Amino acid sequence: MILSFHIEYRTSWGEEVRVLGSILELGNNQPGKAIPLQTVDGIHWTLDADIQAPKNGIVQYSYHIYRDGKDTRTEWNSLPHTLYVSADKKKVYRLQDCWKNLPEQQYFYTSAFTESLLAHPERNTAPKSHKKGLLIKAYAPCIDNDHCLGICGNQKVLGDWD
Missing domain, CATH: 2.60.40.10 (Immunoglobulins)
Incomplete structure (x- = not known):
């Protein structure tokens, strides 16, 4: 391949x-x-x-x-x-x-933040494999447990801008 x-x-x-x-x-x-x-x-x-x-x-x-x-x-x-x-x-x-x-605010990626202050215990793992696809990675370490990161777009799978 x-x-x-x-x-x-x-x-x-x-x-x-x-x-x-x-x-x-x-x-x-x-x-x-x-x-x-x-x-x-x-x-x-x-x-x-x-x-x-x-x-x-x-x-x-x-x-x-x-x-x-x-x-x-x-x-x-x-x-x-x-x-x-x-x-x-x-x-x-x-x-x-x-x-x-290297992110300017790299300290947000330390265990003090990722495992304690801004920990997200319910994380989804990356998909194993797809025939075709696009994997979008977002680096947003400052999101607390009361918020989440979302994506929308002009396709049904992305919510049709809703």
């Missing part, structure tokens, strides 16, 4: 974007084996990686900035990019990603 990575990240001269993941073809989480992406303008980076489907069906990965072969910057990895893949060898996954910076 093919994982087609696409990310927009403005690098400085001499820097490159690499992807590091939980599978052998993406470096097996070993920073020295991160796979470089290609660019023509130093902003739009791409990579088509031919992989074997992992037995558990899960690929986790993150992006890194390298200069002179050394990892100089890593995106915020508290919640890694996670892809649920099928065993279909002909499948192509197009991953239109964005860089995840």
Whole structure:
């Protein structure tokens, strides 16, 4: 199967974007084996990686900035990019990603807030797998138990703007 990575990240001269993941073809989480992406303008980076489907069906990965072969910057990895893949060898996954910076208010992600002050005991887990779909992740750590995060849109599944 093919994982087609696409990310927009403005690098400085001499820097490159690499992807590091939980599978052998993406470096097996070993920073020295991160796979470089290609660019023509130093902003739009791409990579088509031919992989074997992992037995558990899960690929986790993150992006890194390298200069002179050394990892100089890593995106915020508290919640890694996670892809649920099928065993279909002909499948192509197009991953239109964005860089995840360390949040300015990162203290809201500490256990003092997530497990005590702003704890949400009834959390739903991410879906295991779908034939087609879009997973929307929202980082909103300041929502207390009396409030929730919602989404609406012009489709029935999104409430038809209601």
